[in-house]
Amino acid sequence: MAKLVVHQDKIDDVQKLISICPFGAMVEHNGKVEVTAACRMCRLCVKKGPKGAMEYVEDEPVPQVDKSAWRGIAVYVDHVEGNIHPVTFELLGKARELADKIHHPVYALFLGNEIEERAGELLHYGADKVFVCDKEELQDFSIETYTTAFEQFIHDVKPTAILVGATPVGRQLAPRVAARFRTGLTADCTILDMHENTDLVQIRPAFGGNIMAEILTPNSRPQLATVRYKVMDAPERSEDAKGEIVPFDVPTEKLGSRVTVIGMKKKPKEKSIEMADVLVVAGRGVKKKEDLSLLRELADALGGELACTRPLVEAGWLDAKHQIGLSGRTVRPKLIITCGVSGAIQFVAGMDHSDTIFAINTDPKASIFKAANYAVIGDLYEIVPQLLAGIRAGKGKRG
Amino acid sequence: MEILVCIKQVPGSNKVEVDPVTGVLKRDGADSKMNPYDLYALEVGMELKEQYGGRLYEAFSMGADEGALVTDRKFGGADVLATSYTLSQGIRRLGKFDLILCGLQTTDGDTAQVGPEVSEMLGIPCVCNVNAIGAVKAGGITVTMEMSEDIEELDVSFPCLLTVQKDIMQPRLPSYKLKQATKDRKITVYTFQDMEDQDEHHYGLNGSATQVQRIFPPTSDKEQRTIEGTSAEAAQQMLALLKQKKFIA
Numbered sequence: 001m002a003k004l005v006v007h008q009d010k011i012d013d014v015q016k017l018i019s020i021c022p023f024g025a026m027v028e029h030n031g032k033v034e035v036t037a038a039c040r041m042c043r044l045c046v047k048k049g050p051k052g053a054m055e056y057v058e059d060e061p062v063p064q065v066d067k068s069a070w071r072g073i074a075v076y077v078d079h080v081e082g083n084i085h086p087v088t089f090e091l092l093g094k095a096r097e098l099a100d101k102i103h104h105p106v107y108a109l110f111l112g113n114e115i116e117e118r119a120g121e122l123l124h125y126g127a128d129k130v131f132v133c134d135k136e137e138l139q140d141f142s143i144e145t146y147t148t149a150f151e152q153f154i155h156d157v158k159p160t161a162i163l164v165g166a167t168p169v170g171r172q173l174a175p176r177v178a179a180r181f182r183t184g185l186t187a188d189c190t191i192l193d194m195h196e197n198t199d200l201v202q203i204r205p206a207f208g209g210n211i212m213a214e215i216l217t218p219n220s221r222p223q224l225a226t227v228r229y230k231v232m233d234a235p236e237r238s239e240d241a242k243g244e245i246v247p248f249d250v251p252t253e254k255l256g257s258r259v260t261v262i263g264m265k266k267k268p269k270e271k272s273i274e275m276a277d278v279l280v281v282a283g284r285g286v287k288k289k290e291d292l293s294l295l296r297e298l299a300d301a302l303g304g305e306l307a308c309t310r311p312l313v314e315a316g317w318l319d320a321k322h323q324i325g326l327s328g329r330t331v332r333p334k335l336i337i338t339c340g341v342s343g344a345i346q347f348v349a350g351m352d353h354s355d356t357i358f359a360i361n362t363d364p365k366a367s368i369f370k371a372a373n374y375a376v377i378g379d380l381y382e383i384v385p386q387l388l389a390g391i392r393a394g395k396g397k398r399g
Numbered sequence: 400m401e402i403l404v405c406i407k408q409v410p411g412s413n414k415v416e417v418d419p420v421t422g423v424l425k426r427d428g429a430d431s432k433m434n435p436y437d438l439y440a441l442e443v444g445m446e447l448k449e450q451y452g453g454r455l456y457e458a459f460s461m462g463a464d465e466g467a468l469v470t471d472r473k474f475g476g477a478d479v480l481a482t483s484y485t486l487s488q489g490i491r492r493l494g495k496f497d498l499i500l501c502g503l504q505t506t507d508g509d510t511a512q513v514g515p516e517v518s519e520m521l522g523i524p525c526v527c528n529v530n531a532i533g534a535v536k537a538g539g540i541t542v543t544m545e546m547s548e549d550i551e552e553l554d555v556s557f558p559c560l561l562t563v564q565k566d567i568m569q570p571r572l573p574s575y576k577l578k579q580a581t582k583d584r585k586i587t588v589y590t591f592q593d594m595e596d597q598d599e600h601h602y603g604l605n606g607s608a609t610q611v612q613r614i615f616p617p618t619s620d621k622e623q624r625t626i627e628g629t630s631a632e633a634a635q636q637m638l639a640l641l642k643q644k645k646f647i648a
Binding site: 041261 | 435470471472473474475476478479480483504506508509510511512513514515516517518519520523524525526527528541544545546547548549550551552553554555556559562565566600603604605607608609610611612613614615616617622623624625626627628630631633634635636637638640641642644646647648
């Protein structure tokens with residue numbers, strides 16, 4: 001049982017020690033420092049506190065998992081009726097890179113109905129084996145049937161790591177599977193790497209977003225990670241398809257479900273910010289809702305879409321579908337112009353792979369400038385109208 | 400219908416910075432608030448209770464009937480797995496529920512994973528991304544789930560867990576009257592000792608499968624340039640760059 005032991009006698013300044021804790025998990029109680037349940041065991045107090053005041057005690061050796069029994073990097077194939085979501089190819093590219101470091105194979109797991117003929121496509125993106133469970137019961141995504149099929153794949157194949165796209169399906173399937181195996185899952189990883197001992201290095205923005213955390217799953221297998229669409233680079237489609245397709249079956253009686261799909265309709269097609277090549281982003285520097293029209297005009301003039309940061313969605317100025325960031329959408333347009341956006345990292349994480357980033361902000365110290373290619377220090381209310389005029393003048397000349 | 404809403408306290412602000420030299424976290428303000436996403440789950444619970452009757456747990460000032468807090472020093476340092484396990488144990492202790500409602504995600508962790516993990520540990524079905532609630536029938540509920548391209552309509556049998564999207568319903572404001580009327584109401588506190596599973600290795604840091612190795616401030620290594628001057632100059636420079644990159648004619 002690992003724990004923190006407080007040695008009261010070695011504390012000279014109680015308040016100073018308490019202030020070290022980023023989670024406010026230390027309190028003074030009857031003159032003594034106590035650690036509360038808010039503690040995340042980051043052990044900063046051990047490192048930064050007075051010498052010997054906070055001690056991290058780990059007794060009882062925990063049984064170790066046999067890592068050599070788990071081989072291969074698997075990718076869950078996200079699809080709708082056999083149409084493979086492009087995040088799958090991005091993850092296959094990353095899986096190849098990770099697998100090569102430890103000389104493991106790359107697997108793809110494809111669950112659905114009447115999908116087998118689509119499986120071949122995955123071999124062109126570097127999968128060594130595509131495990132296909134093609135069954136009527138898997139026609140539509142449903143949590144229990146898909147988890148059962150996934151479970152069987154893990155039991156049979158024992159991959160050391162599994163990458164899942166952070167799509168609506170992946171975001172519920174991955175945790176359900178991870179919980180079934182009582183193993184670790186790291187959501188929305190932005191960087192993945194591999195240690196020689198097959199520990200997957202998972203890096204993601206954490207603690208509300210302004211810090212990056214490097215996370216390992218040191219003593220559980222398989223290791224699960226989800227990654228959003230457009231975070232990793234998709235590999236080029238290769239002409240060769242060296243791998244093989246391995247069908248597998250799950251007994252029908254195991255595929256019972258307490259969830260029944262009774263209807264399915266297509267979502268109305270709307271221009272999503274993820275698909276746009278050009279985005280103009282409104283941040284808190286926009287003073288009132290009516291002023292959004294100025295930025296919408298700029299977006300229109302550039303043939304793009306208007307997007308925004310989280311506070312604007314919370315204020316009800318724009319629909320959540322327009323929100324960029326960890327709790328919104330991840331975008332990767334060719335051009336993005338942020339207007340009055342301060343640049344909280346959970347926002348930046350959703351757009352920093354954009355090809356060209358202009359950021360307009362009055363504050364020269366705004367953190368958005370760290371992400372921007374072009375840091376425009378100035379007032380959006382003055383710059384944007386002139387920009388618009390310039391673009392329109394250019395268009396006028398051309399026409 | 401017995402309805403449980405899971406809520407979490409999150410930091411009131413996201414302004415957490417790391418000192419790049421010392422690696423120490425800088426945090427202004429230790430204030431906390433209720434996770435905004437949970438308000439929507441609570442509202443769904445309230446509406447269902449009003450429409451179909453029943454009892455609702457949590458958040459008195461908005462009209463819940465009972466509340467419980469699951470807390471212990473031993474639960475600290477938990478990752479998604481250990482948090483979900485602790486919650487599932489707490490829920491088992493609390494009673495039998497037909498419907499468990501969770502917000503889609505929290506504003507501090509942003510993982511959206513605890514809901515589905517809890518459902519697995521309770522052995523009940525779950526539906527995530529619920530954007531509308533249909534009818535409650537004998538033994539189940541009809542909901543719609545938003546997927547990337549489709550809207551799926553589903554029948555789920557009780558007991559089940561739903562994670563609901565923001566904007567599914569407009570959350571009501573807490574009532575001052577209710578706040579006054581319930582201010583002395585006791586909140587049951589459950590600690591490790593109340594849990595059915597008494598193995599400490601399943602909770603907190605010890606029950607966590609993932610471990611944070613290090614934290615660091617984000618870095619950027621891009622080609623970067625600053626554009627300053629009057630707004631007219633800035634606009635001209637931007638136009639020149641946009642033209643050079645062929646975004647405008």
